Amino acid sequence: MRTRRRIVLLGATGSIGRQACDVIARFPDRFELVGAVAGRDAAGLAVVADRFAGPRTAVVAPDANATLPPGCASGIEAACDIAAMDADVVCVAITGAAALRPTLAALDAGRLVATATKEVLVMAGELVRARAASAGTRVIPIDSEHSAVWQCLRGEDVASVRRIVLTASGGPFLHRPIGTFSSITAEEALAHPTWRMGPKVTLDSATMLNKGLEIIEAHFLFDVPYSRIEVAIHPASVVHSYVEFQDGAVMAQLGEPDMRIPIALALGDGERLPEVGRTLELRGAAPLEFFDVDTQRFPAVGVARAAGEAGGLSPCVLNAANEVAVAAFLDGRCRYDEIIPIVSECVEHAPSGDQASLDDVLAADAWARERAGERLAPGATVA
Ligand SMILES: NC(=O)c1ccc[n+]([C@@H]2O[C@H](COP(=O)([O-])OP(=O)(O)OC[C@H]3O[C@@H](n4cnc5c(N)ncnc54)[C@H](OP(=O)(O)O)[C@@H]3O)[C@@H](O)[C@H]2O)c1
Numbered sequence: 418m419r420t421r422r423r424i425v426l427l428g429a430t431g432s433i434g435r436q437a438c439d440v441i442a443r444f445p446d447r448f449e450l451v452g453a454v455a456g457r458d459a460a461g462l463a464v465v466a467d468r469f470a471g472p473r474t475a476v477v478a479p480d481a482n483a484t485l486p487p488g489c490a491s492g493i494e495a496a497c498d499i500a501a502m503d504a505d506v507v508c509v510a511i512t513g514a515a516a517l518r519p520t521l522a523a524l525d526a527g528r529l530v531a532t533a534t535k536e537v538l539v540m541a542g543e544l545v546r547a548r549a550a551s552a553g554t555r556v557i558p559i560d561s562e563h564s565a566v567w568q569c570l571r572g573e574d575v576a577s578v579r580r581i582v583l584t585a586s587g588g589p590f591l592h593r594p595i596g597t598f599s600s601i602t603a604e605e606a607l608a609h610p611t612w613r614m615g616p617k618v619t620l621d622s623a624t625m626l627n628k629g630l631e632i633i634e635a636h637f638l639f640d641v642p643y644s645r646i647e648v649a650i651h652p653a654s655v656v657h658s659y660v661e662f663q664d665g666a667v668m669a670q671l672g673e674p675d676m677r678i679p680i681a682l683a684l685g686d687g688e689r690l691p692e693v694g695r696t697l698e699l700r701g702a703a704p705l706e707f708f709d710v711d712t713q714r715f716p717a718v719g720v721a722r723a724a725g726e727a728g729g730l731s732p733c734v735l736n737a738a739n740e741v742a743v744a745a746f747l748d749g750r751c752r753y754d755e756i757i758p759i760v761s762e763c764v765e766h767a768p769s770g771d772q773a774s775l776d777d778v779l780a781a782d783a784w785a786r787e788r789a790g791e792r793l794a795p796g797a798t799v800a
Contacts, residue, residue, distance in 0.1 A: 421445075424684055425452035425499060425528070426472075427519050428510030430461035432615045433533045433559065433676060437508050438465055440681045444690055452499040454519065456511065459483035475499050477515070493518060501526035506684055508559070509534045512617045513740050514782055517541055521775070524548040524556070531683035533559035535627075535634040536740075540733040540782060542637030543772040556638065557683050562631055563638055564679035565657035565670035570639065571687070573668075579661045581641055583631050584651040585710070586611045588623045591652065595714055601753035603746065611654040611674045620743050624756055625710070629721020630739075633732050636725060643726050648718055650708040655697060673697050720761045730781035731767045737785035738763035745793050759792045 424441055428434045434453075441448040450469040455462040459479045463486040466474050474486055475495035485491065490498075500507055500519040507523035509516050509532040516534040523530050525548055532538070538545055538556070549556055558564050562583045570578070589608050590601070606623040607616060614622070621627035632646050659669035672678055675694035682689065710718050724735040742756040751759070763785050770777050 421447060421449040422505040422684065422686075423449050423451045423503065425454075425502060425504040425507045425523070426450060426465075426510065427454045427496070427500060427507065427516065427523075428456070428512065428534070429453035429465045430455040430458040431510055431512065432613065433508075433510035433680065434465075436677050437510065437680050437684065438468065440677050440684060440693065442468060443693075444681070447688075447690065448684055451504055452502050454496045454499055454511070456515070457483075459485050459489070462486055462489065473499050473502060497522035501528070504528055506531050506686065508532075508680075508684060509537065510559070512536070512615055514540055514737060517778075520545065521548055524552055524554060527552040527554050529554055529686060530556045531559055531686075532556055533680075535560055535630045536736050538634045538637045539630050539736045541772050541775070541778045542633065542732070544775060544778060546637060547773070557686065558634075558638055559676075559679050559683045560631065560634065561674070561676060561679050562658040563635060564682060566635060566639060566660055568670045568682070569658070569660040569668035573660075573662070575639060575641060577663045578639075578641055578645060579663050580645045580647055581635055581639065581658065581660050582647045582649050583628060583635060583658050584649055584654070584656050584707070585625060585628045586622070586654045587650045587652050588625065590623055590714070591650070598754040599752050603749070606746070606753060610652070612676075616747060617740070617743055620747065621739070624717045624753075625715040626717035626721055626739055626757065626760065628710075628715075629718045629724075630736065632718070632722055633725040633735075643722060648710050650710055651706065653703060653705060655702070656705060656707075671697055671699070717757045717760070720757060720764060724764045724767075727764075727767070728771075729767070730770045730772065730777065731764055733772065733778055733781045734767040734785040735760060735764050737782040738789040741786050741789035741793070751793055759789050762792060763788050 450472045452473045455476045466486040474489040500523040507528045513536045516537045520537045654674045661667045673695045678694045681693040724731040738760045742759045745751040
């Protein structure tokens with residue numbers, strides 16, 4: 418008889434976290450939630466703790482007046498302790514750079530990491546890979562595009578890959594006149610046509626920096642050079658990505674846009690479980706269309722690709738500057754069409770160095786946050 422896989426969930430209160438909870442609850446004979454971490458939402462974490470049989474819990478930065486669930490710890494060290502606890506899979510779904518330290522704690526403890534959080538691989542892909550290798554463990558994807566590639570590559574030799582093509586829906590501004598981008602509101606940018614996700618990734622999907630982050634994520638996950646990673650606009654979001662091989666064969670993974678499918682696959686380390694989500698019916702479906710990315714409309718993809726190719730600390734700067742600019746846009750402190758110029762300006766001046774040391778990564782992250790913040794200051798010019 419198979420034993421249940423013990424799951425730790427970092428970011429249990431978010432969009433991916435809640436869907437992961439649904440998957441765990443749906444397959445109680447396969448999964449057991451043993452640890453859960455939230456950012457601020459103590460009440461949301463209490464709901465998770467009540468739903469499952471007593472996972473260890475921590476809230477990283479609870480509000481001063483928050484009531485924590487019984488036995489719940491607080492602070493980043495407590496979150497890292499839970500990330501390193503005895504478990505079969507640590508699911509990383511904390512948005513942004515905040516996920517880095519808990520992810521490294523999980524890897525250092527030798528845990529299999531299933532990550533939705535692309536930002537960790539962007540800011541510190543070399544470090545993450547080195548820590549995984551020295552602990553003898555792996556990082557596997559949850560992001561739907563990377564899960565698709567992972568599925569296409571099962572049993573294949575990566576050396577036989579001619580190119581990986583990451584698909585992108587194009588987001589809400591695929592057809593909006595570019596001349597009106599300066600007046601885009603947060604509400605408009607958060608209205609994604611196909612996926613329901615947290616605000617940061619939804620906004621990144623609108624600018625398409627998300628796809629740029631995913632190019633870098635794919636480079637580090639699959640060890641494929643940037644020259645072999647491409648992007649195609651595919652508004653239906655049915656083909657989650659595809660891989661072309663040397664012999665001319667193309668493998669694609671298709672499915673309804675439903676994150677529970679890649680989440681379940683990752684929690685099971687590749688095991689397919691029954692009826693996780695709706696099955697896609699291709700008969701009668703709309704034609705599958707694919708287009709090149711319009712680089713004038715979506716300059717973010719090129720900015721991110723250049724940062725990835727530059728390597729060193731550039732991807733870390735890209736990520737941090739973007740986090741600052743996106744938060745500023747969502748708070749009404751900058752215009753939509755200022756986000757990518759701020760990010761690009763920071764990347765152009767990125768400090769030299771590599772991602773081998775955590776201190777260097779954190780210093781570059783802090784440098785980029787400060788520089789992007791200066792660009793947001795009243796009176797600052799955004800190129
Ligand atoms: N949603 C999707 O469909 C989707 C698809 C592919 C990839 N992803 C990736 O998955 C990650 C999570 O996305 P999401 O959509 O689930 O975001 P979300 O709904 O905004 O949830 C974010 C989670 O991260 C936690 N968090 C935020 N800041 C934190 C901090 N400083 N320390 C600790 N925890 C913190 C939040 O905790 P509190 O709520 O308690 O503050 C919440 O649990 C992102 O990297 C995103 O790019 C998401």
